[in-house]
Amino acid sequence: MALLVSHPGEMQAMTWILLLLLPAALQAGNSAGSNRGNYFGVNQPARLSGVQGGSIEIPFSFYFTWELAKDPQMRIxxxxxxxxxxxxxxxxxxxxxxxFKDRLILNWTQPQTSGVLRILDLKEKDQTVYFCRVHLNTKHGLEKWQSLVGTRLTITPRKHIPASTTMQSPSIVTSAVTTAGLEDTEGQRNPSLVNLGATVVVVVATAVLITPVCVMLIFLWWKKRPAD
Incomplete structure (x- = not known):
C-alpha cells in the first residue's frame, strides 16, 4: 500500500478547484432535472432589463418531490x-x-410554488444577479435550495430631456393661447355684419340731418298756403 503525500500548496490549489467546480456540478444536476425528473429546482428568467427610476418584476417558481411536513413553513x-x-x-x-429599504415587494403566499419579486425605484447599483432561495420542512427534515444561475438584471439610465425643449411656464402658455384666440376671432369677423353696422350708422346720421330740414319746409309751406 502506497502512502500519498501532498504539499500544502497543492492541497490549497485542489481545494480551490473543487470549490470552482461545485456550482458547475450542481448546474449539471439541475439541468438533468429541468424536465422535473430531479428532486428539486428553482426556475426564474435568465435576464431582465429595467429603466432607472422605474420598477421590475422577477417571476420565480420552484418544484420538489419530497412529502411536506404537516407544517411545511415555506420560506422564500x-x-x-x-x-x-x-x-x-x-x-x-x-x-x-x-x-432595498421600502423598495422590495414579494407577491407570494404559502403554499404557492410560484410568485413575483418586485423591485421599485430602480437604481444603478441594482444592476446585478438575483437568486431565489427556498426553505421548507418535509417529513424527512428541513430542505434548502436555490437557483443556480439566477436572473441578471440590466438597468438602463433614464433619458434626460434637453434644455432646449424645456416647456414654458403654464401661465405663459395659457396667456399666449388666449391672446392668439382673440386675434384669430377678430380676424375672422363676418364681413356682412361689419357692413351692416356701418350702413345703420350712416342711415341714422342722415335721418338726424334731414329731419330738421323737412320740418322747416313743412312749416313754410303751411304758412304760405292761401287762407280759406
Missing amino acids: LWRWQHFYGELIYNSSSGFIHEH
Whole structure:
C-alpha cells in the first residue's frame, strides 16, 4: 500500500478547484432535472432589463418531490450579486436589505410554488444577479435550495430631456393661447355684419340731418298756403 503525500500548496490549489467546480456540478444536476425528473429546482428568467427610476418584476417558481411536513413553513429568500451573495429578503422574518429599504415587494403566499419579486425605484447599483432561495420542512427534515444561475438584471439610465425643449411656464402658455384666440376671432369677423353696422350708422346720421330740414319746409309751406 502506497502512502500519498501532498504539499500544502497543492492541497490549497485542489481545494480551490473543487470549490470552482461545485456550482458547475450542481448546474449539471439541475439541468438533468429541468424536465422535473430531479428532486428539486428553482426556475426564474435568465435576464431582465429595467429603466432607472422605474420598477421590475422577477417571476420565480420552484418544484420538489419530497412529502411536506404537516407544517411545511415555506420560506422564500433572495440573494444578490453572486451564488453565495448577501441576503436581501427573507419572507419569514420580513428582513429587507438596507439598500432595498421600502423598495422590495414579494407577491407570494404559502403554499404557492410560484410568485413575483418586485423591485421599485430602480437604481444603478441594482444592476446585478438575483437568486431565489427556498426553505421548507418535509417529513424527512428541513430542505434548502436555490437557483443556480439566477436572473441578471440590466438597468438602463433614464433619458434626460434637453434644455432646449424645456416647456414654458403654464401661465405663459395659457396667456399666449388666449391672446392668439382673440386675434384669430377678430380676424375672422363676418364681413356682412361689419357692413351692416356701418350702413345703420350712416342711415341714422342722415335721418338726424334731414329731419330738421323737412320740418322747416313743412312749416313754410303751411304758412304760405292761401287762407280759406
